[in-house]
Amino acid sequence: MTTSSAPAPAAPQSSRARPHVVIVGSGFGGLFAAQRLRNADVDVTIIGKTSHHLFQPLLYQVATGILSEGEIAPATREILRRQENARVVLGEVTDIDLAARTVTSHVLGRTTVHSYDELIVAAGAGQSYFGNDRFAEFAPGMKSIDDALELRGRIFGAFELAELADDQAEVDRLMTFVVVGAGPTGVEMAGQIAELAHRTLRKDFRRIDPTTARIILLDAAPKVLPSFGERLGGRARRQLNEMGVEVQLGAMVTDVDADGIEVKDADGQVRRITAATKIWAAGVQASPLGQMLGEQSGAEVDRAGRISVQPDLTLPGHPEVHVVGDMMSLDKLPGVAQVAIQGGRYAADAIKRRLAGKPPAGPFHYFDKGSMATISRFSAVADIGKFKFGGFIAWMLWLVVHLMYIVGFKSRVTTVFHWLISFLGRGRSQRVATQQQVYGRLALEHLGPHFEASKTGGLKTEPDNEDVTGRESA
Ligand SMILES: Cc1cc2nc3c(=O)[nH]c(=O)nc-3n(C[C@H](O)[C@H](O)[C@H](O)COP(=O)(O)OP(=O)(O)OC[C@H]3O[C@@H](n4cnc5c(N)ncnc54)[C@H](O)[C@@H]3O)c2cc1C
Secondary structure, three states, rough: EEEEEOOOOOOOOOHHHHHOEEEEOOOOOHHHHHHOOOOOEEEEEEEOOOOOOHOOOOOOOOOOOOOOOOHHOOOOHHHOOHHHOOEEEEEEEEEEEEEOOEEEEEEEOOOEEEOOEEEEEEOOEEEEEOHHHHHOOOOOOOOOHHHHHHHHHHHHHHHHHHHHOOOOOHHHHHHHEEEOOOOOOHHHHHHHHHHHHHHHHOOOOOOOOOOOOEEEEOOOOOOOOHHHHHHHHHHHHHHHHOOOEEEEOOOOEEEEEOEHHHHHHHHOOEEEEEEOEEEEEEOOOOOOOOHHHHHHHOEEEOOOEEOOOOOOOEEOEEEEEEEEEHHHHOOOOOOOHHHHHHHHHHHHHHHHHOOOOOOOOOOOOOOOOOOEEEEOOOOOEEEEEEEEEEEHHHHHHHHHHHHHHHHHHHHHHHHHHHHHHHHHOOOOOOOOHHHHHHHHHHHHHHHHHHHHHHHHHHOOOOOOOOOOOOOOOE
């Protein structure tokens, strides 16, 4: 590995005694691959653009004040501290050169080139606004801790401002929440905002009545939770209605601005919903690294940016490169945590076999363990093989499964504690919202391309202080 603060670092020199496995991404695919290589005779470098591993399925609980960000985002370095063959490196990967077998990452103007013998790319997916990226400013998505904290600030902040407003129309605008996308994330988010308004905040204000908040869940598709089938989707919809969530289906978003959202209904009518808080839970776009790998390997890349992989999750002509998780496209597998976890482990096993001179184990087979979504406290829907059910048992199962996959003993203990506070009581222990959370992203975006460039080392006119090549990053 070579490191430099100059934009164009020297070529890497590999002087390793044993094979070097580089893993891009510390999400489900990357982390589980790294852990699977624990006892392998290899050096592992895991490069992540954040220093934490994020448990995305519980982001909505951070956004609605149930959990703290630390509970769902333990430091990757801490998780792997006992795995001596693994090294954690902070950096955003901006280039992968399949011919030279190098990966280039950047952090705060510092460029690092990593050479590899085996590569696992698990950079996941970001939010897709279907070509309308300008919506992001007014309707944040939910893909990162930054997103969840920004949404927390916007949601709790809307009630605060409503308490101050004199004009009823302004109170109504502030107390209308629109969630776009009726998949599991949208349903969970809408359900939690309803519980927040009706239970947690019920007695906290003097001028406004939080229980009158309007919560709208809308989707261009005609169903709620379409992947769960007609019966469970219908059940979720009825329950959301009972909780006071307005479900509007066949409603396509055509515009979003600071004051509201414009939708076109199935009958072609265009209407406007005035709402201060909009949340985008629709659509994903795979990491741009997929496109880069597609151009170099000839593998197809679909409209969502996912790269087609071979049945063994490698790229054509590159048995040393695996792509796993949300970035890959294979047999229409869904973008869920289990696909990433099983893919990461499969890739690690394939590497171990090859290095041991053993023949490949055969194609990747995904074992579908089912899916679940919560609607409210004490109620969820579960679709597990032949069993499709909802209610309290599904919710208990959801609790146990999520607890199992939260990484780290401390996080599990404090999560249970916070769940007790929120689900048995009416409180939420994480209601802090700072100005940085609410305005930070927008402020950074307004700094423009030069700020972005300073993060990745690009757009520089001259090198920073001359750095010593070979100095290690992060
Ligand atoms: C809000 C939400 C709720 C969800 N709920 C569920 C659920 O209930 N059940 C379920 O099964 N699935 C759920 N999912 C989907 C699940 O989280 C993903 O399928 C899973 O995280 C995919 O794993 P991955 O490793 O491919 O990507 P990720 O877990 O997203 O990890 C990608 C990693 O790559 C890093 N990265 C990205 N680009 C770069 C780069 N250029 N350089 C370096 N690092 C980079 C990221 O920081 C991250 O660490 C949910 C997703 C979201 C967003």
